[in-house]
Amino acid sequence: MAKAGVIRRHEAAILKGIALVSLLTLIVLGSTVLVMNVLKPNPQGNQTSGWQRTSEIRIVMDSTSDWARIMFNDLSGTNQNGIRVLEFGSHGWLLGNDSNDRIDAGHSLTFIDVLYNSTVTKVGDIVGFFKGNNDFHHTRMYVDVVLGVNMDLRQVYMVIMLAGAGTTTFQLINKATGVMISQDAETGNSYTRYLQWWVPPGAFFAKQEIETTLVVLLAAATIGMMVIFTWLSFRRKTSPVRDSEGL
DSSP states (O other), rough: OOOHHHHHOOOOOOOHHHHHHHHHHHHHHHHHHOOOOOOOOSTTOOOOOOEEEEEEEEEEEEEESSEEEEEESSSSSTTTTTTEEEEEEEEEEEEEOOTEEEEEEEEEEEEEEEETTTEEOOOOOOEEEEETTTOOOOEEEEEEEEEETTTTTEEEEEEEEEEESSSEEEEEOOOOOOOOOEEEEOOSSSSOOOEEEEGGGGGGOOOOOHHHHHHHHHHHHHHHHHHHHHHHHHHHSSSSSOTTOOO
């Protein structure tokens, strides 16, 4: 019997095998979706209460501003905003700094607040940078911190301070998981601005997960493969097998 005839005789079995593999893949993907959407903990129902300690968080500021900062207490110096710095870790520049550019990171740092045309000296738990007035070249810096977050609040906030021209992108990144906790971009407009940066407290404890949409798409593709191969298998089965070297 010719080689082509042998292949045609086993083609149905091959297609059935592929269909079986597709079915097993579908079962695995379906189980994954089930675990992710049914068996995973409810973040609202199982959320711990009170102040919780985060893992190390990297704060990144990518900026063309001459200065910018984040304050982790409110403007009254309390932590009623629901967040506070427990530990300051390493810090440094990732891009574009000059020798006189400065990073500020610490508890009770002094800053000048302008209130009704008067200046007032205040202190706060601050992460920020200062490049010098009217120095708008592009820089990127980071500071690593461990935070305390009040899980009893629906939202917590930090106070962003910036002035002058330029845009600053603020990022909070969980160093252990690589998850982006939150990001905000703000542009200065010549005078000092104080903005509240709101974040859900649960975001500080989010973990990397398989994207459910991706799993569903893979499952849909597997179903399509299974249907096609099964249809071809039965179609071949009903067709007569002929020897290419027929009599």
